[in-house]
Amino acid sequence: MTPRRAAILAVGSELLTPTKQDTNSLAITEVLNALGIEVAVKAIVGDHRDDLSAHVQMAVSRHPVVMITGGLGPTDDDLTREVVAGVMGRHLSEDPALVEQIRERFTMRRLEMPEANRRQAQVPDGARIIPNIRGTAPGLWIPHDEGVVVLLPGPPSEMRPMLEGPVREWLAVHGSPAHLIRRVLIVAGRTESGVDARVQPLYAPWATAVPAIETTILASGGVIELHLSTVAADLSAGRALLDEKVQALQAALGADAVSVDGRSLVQTVGDLLRTRGLTVTAAESCTGGLLTAMLTDVPGSSAFVDRSAVVYSNEAKAEWLGVPPDLIARHGAVSGPVVRAMATGALAHSPASLAVAITGIAGPGGGSTEKPVGTVWLAVADRQSGRTDAVCCRFPGERTGIRRFAALTALDLLRRHLLGVPWTVDWRLPEVMDA
């Protein structure tokens, strides 16, 4: 059983610069996968006729579903419509109703339609128009004997409603009986190789079983994702199979498994706090507000976050949280006693049930032999139990990565605290067991 396989092309020279990513293809992949269509290849092609023609030709000849975004604008460097019609051997002609619709969009904004926009009303023979509710460039659905080519505009705000509306619907009808099913497990506190060593004996045989299950391990800035996927004729049988495998992995990973339904680490922590009616405050030094920014990015976070202090300097730690200056002088700002005093001080200065404190050396400067860049102390103080736990970690990477690692590990330690499981994370320095 093989599902239909698709190619996604993004058109536009601006997508080939060192700073720009194509994000449309991620949204398209999500819709295709949900319909059981696997993405075989993605390509980004500049506004060059020959390159575009070669890639469209290859995609159409190899894949029954071809999704192309961008290059549908009114100007001369917008080549997609013309090149696709050429490759597919279709004649282009102007659709008078479309011209009127485009003209109307301009009239509504008290503008006259530039002549150039007539190009956007050119439709290849046999194509179906996909209305664009947010712009002038209509999409095109061009069926052929062995599949379909779909053209969508490049701006995500125009592309998304078309993709999630008519395109999804038409692809489903046009669909095959095979379903591609995925599951994602989020794992925290572990290195990628550490996770793999534990779960590889489990998942290795699945790859060659019938039906086969594909497993991929991804490390994404301090959090590991385990992706499982399978292709099944029967949707509910496929789902049941993956659910069973996910449970087996979860059992092997124990408390390191954060979620099995795709919920992120911060969403999981937010849900734990919310369901228990608890609130958290943070005292952040090297992360400079990043942990609280992550927590408050969750919709409805005001249920569990009330306030946080960014205490970057020693004076701020003393004046805002009551950390004794002589403690800092004796142990240094990056130390067990100081991170504990930050956590208990944060509790004393807020009504929160829990406080998380972070102090470390994010670099590039400030490191020493004893405390190199990447050394971060983390603590959680609990008002109810009166307990404060602290650990010292060493994170890899550079400034931005270390800060992100530190904030995510703080979230994970808070999660472990809430679940009452040990803080046995891989980043912890074994020689520095506690303050």
Place this chain on the structure above:
Amino acid sequence: MTPRRAAILAVGSELLTPTKQDTNSLAITEVLNALGIEVAVKAIVGDHRDDLSAHVQMAVSRHPVVMITGGLGPTDDDLTREVVAGVMGRHLSEDPALVEQIRERFTMRRLEMPEANRRQAQVPDGARIIPNIRGTAPGLWIPHDEGVVVLLPGPPSEMRPMLEGPVREWLAVHGSPAHLIRRVLIVAGRTESGVDARVQPLYAPWATAVPAIETTILASGGVIELHLSTVAADLSAGRALLDEKVQALQAALGADAVSVDGRSLVQTVGDLLRTRGLTVTAAESCTGGLLTAMLTDVPGSSAFVDRSAVVYSNEAKAEWLGVPPDLIARHGAVSGPVVRAMATGALAHSPASLAVAITGIAGPGGGSTEKPVGTVWLAVADRQSGRTDAVCCRFPGERTGIRRFAALTALDLLRRHLLGVPWTVDWRLPEVMDA
């Protein structure tokens, strides 16, 4: 004069899921562009022999420089080495010295080399080995009559040192006389179409001049980037031409131009503060620490950031910053009087020279007809002048985007305050001129 054009292929099925981006190609593009090599196409291909073979075939036949990352691991689904050798008609043979090097890496970690890793010592005829200082998979430099194919491992930590070391050097020697030169202007406080309307009359003729200059406008979450590029035989003449054009654009954009050397908005603000010996504190409500996290992401930010308060609840605003509760009761937490009281309260509770305050409705809940989601009040208080300015803005998008927009606009208003220029940003609501 046309520069060499390159194709970049990333290999790996995990790069074709809805959540994963290929980031290696951005680093590769940067190196290629600096050497005057334009990227014609980027593709991401799964671990499937036929797809990979078709794409390698097309890339090698069309582009003199082909960069391929990933698929060099020791397992059966790592196909790159074999497929490329096949397409190029080269025989693969094991390099005994390489086997020993790989074995040594394992020995150093007190492990025995698995037999599968011998695959990584397979080298096509005529290829040069690119040493991998961080992993077992060596890179391969495979020259042919019309160009070169470069294979690099997928993990960025292994790929980067090879790219930035030997590969950059060998590509430069292998180089053509044409240089691709780029400049980036950062613009803040304006919509993309607003920027385009002002600069399009300037740059439009440049596209058809000799030498031609390509201009691209990119909106990236509240900040606009203007990219200029040209191809020149003489590097310094090309640079002088672009510098002249950048100056013309800068003059047209006035204070909206943040930087002309690629420095980000936050780096520019950090530099302004640092050179004037000023410090800033933030009082953040809806952004929840994001502004301070941005400021402290700049290396050396302790020179201008000392502390910040995340005051999410009304109680936190009152207790930590002294915002009078009756002010909140009368005007609401998202109002001119409250944002001003937050800014002056932040100054009163810190030694900073300047305070920035943000309070708004990030959504998805909490909006009303009068104050819909996206409504954000921003203020800057200045200790020296005793002045506090406030504006109300309306930002587009959803929660994460609105928060990012608000933090970036706060940075831009701080920049405008430091430069003594008006706060005429496009997001400002004209009907709400001040508190």
